[in-house]
Amino acid sequence: MSLKSLSRIIALATFALIAICIVLFIDDEQRIQLIAQDIEEVSTIVAESMTRTRALLRFTVVLETALLAALIGFIVFGLSRRVMRPLKLLRSNLRAAALDNLHVIPVTGPQEIAQVANDAEHLRRSLVNQTDRAHQSIQALHYEAPASVAIRASLDRQIQPVPGFAGYSRPIEGVIAGDWWWAGVRSDGKRIFAIADVSGHGVQAGVMAIESRSIVSTALASRLPLDEIALALARHAWDQGMFFTLFMGVIDTDSLEYCSAGHEYACLADASEQQLLPPTGPVISNLGGHWTVARVPFTATSVFLAATDGLVEPTSPAAVDRWLTEAICTEPETPENWLNHLLAASRNATDGWPDDLTVILATGM
Structure with a gap:
């Protein structure tokens, strides 16, 4: 290459x-x-x-x-x-x-606030009752001061509280009235009670009320039969033309024995039903009469209520029964709370009471 x-x-x-x-x-x-x-x-x-x-x-x-x-x-x-x-x-x-003591305080809201409202409503009811008593005392002093104060104090006097009982008495317009109630405990442990409504007003009715109450309370404590007590009262020398209705009762452990001398309203109730207790004889008067004794069951849940015509006549027995059922179902389980609820409902429905008013309430033990 x-x-x-x-x-x-x-x-x-x-x-x-x-x-x-x-x-x-x-x-x-x-x-x-x-x-x-x-x-x-x-x-x-x-x-x-x-x-x-x-x-x-x-x-x-x-x-x-x-x-x-x-x-x-x-x-x-x-x-x-x-x-x-x-x-x-x-x-x-x-x-x-505070402006109107008849204004009902509704119990609403959460539990704690509802409890406060409930306590406030109880306080209001207590103040209303105290106001009524003060008004009654002022009027009594104006009309029949000495006799009215003495007789009313005697009728209102309760020796000692009786377990399971609560009562209330208020005369109309501060005059002397013959309504009274009484409760006690016998020596055998049975609870005894009576409620009466004497006819008329004034000193005569007040004296008759004191006398009849003394006789009935002594006879009940002495264990006399109820029909014999009514017969003895009819034989007593009462003033001409005077009379009174009377309901007497003896509460045992499981029963209520009673004698009703023409008493207008008495009932036995619980949370579900009411049973009216009819009279077992005529009113107590110089005309005499015949009375019998009745017995009904009375358990731990039973509630007895008796009242004079001042509670029933402005409304009706059915309304009183309804208020009692409401009290049993909504109020704390004490006779005082139930009675206060009943009185408040009655007062609100009637705008005050037009007649003498006496109520007694008893519960089972």
Whole structure:
């Protein structure tokens, strides 16, 4: 091979190598462009992801703020509805009761506030009764002061409280009335009681009430039969034209033995039903009569109620039965609470009592 041929070969090889380098350079440039495009696309995706993440974070913050505000609003609304509103209502009712003692304070709201309202209503009833007694005393002093005060004090005097008994007596317009009630415990442990309504008003009726009460209480404590007590009272020398109704009872562990001398209203009740106890003879008077004794079951859940016509006549026996059932079902289980509920319902229904009123209530032990 000549030198000239070798030179050509070398030249061709050199050109070929340069061509290969150029091709490789162009290929690398394309690869670099592709890599750059990939990087740019990844950057775009990352930027979009960051934008979405920031938007999601902003939405989450807004949502949490809204939920927190809603929770705070719900708590405030709940406090207002369950606490503040019942308190405002109770406050307005207390103000109304302070201006008008006949305004009934409704027992509403949560348990704690309802208990406060219930206590306030009991206080209002007590104040109404005390106001009535004060009004009665003032009128009594104006009309028949000395005799009225002495006779009424004697009729209202109860030697000692008797378990399971509550009573109330109020004459009309402060005059001397013959209504009375009495309760006691015999030496054998049985509870005894009586309620009476003497005809008329004034000193004559008051003296007859004191005398009849003394006779009846002594006879009951002496264990005399009830019908014999009624017969002895009829034989007593009462003033001409005077008479009185009388209900006497003896409560044993499981029964009530009674004698009713023309007494208008007496019933035996529990939370579900009432049983009227009819008279077992005529009223007590100089005309005499015949009386019998009746016996009815009397359990631990039984409630006995007797009243003079001042409670029944302005409304009806059915209304009194309904009030007694309401008291048994809604009030705490004490005879005082039940009696106060009954008196409050009667007063609200009749706008005061137009006649003498005496009530006695007894419960099982």
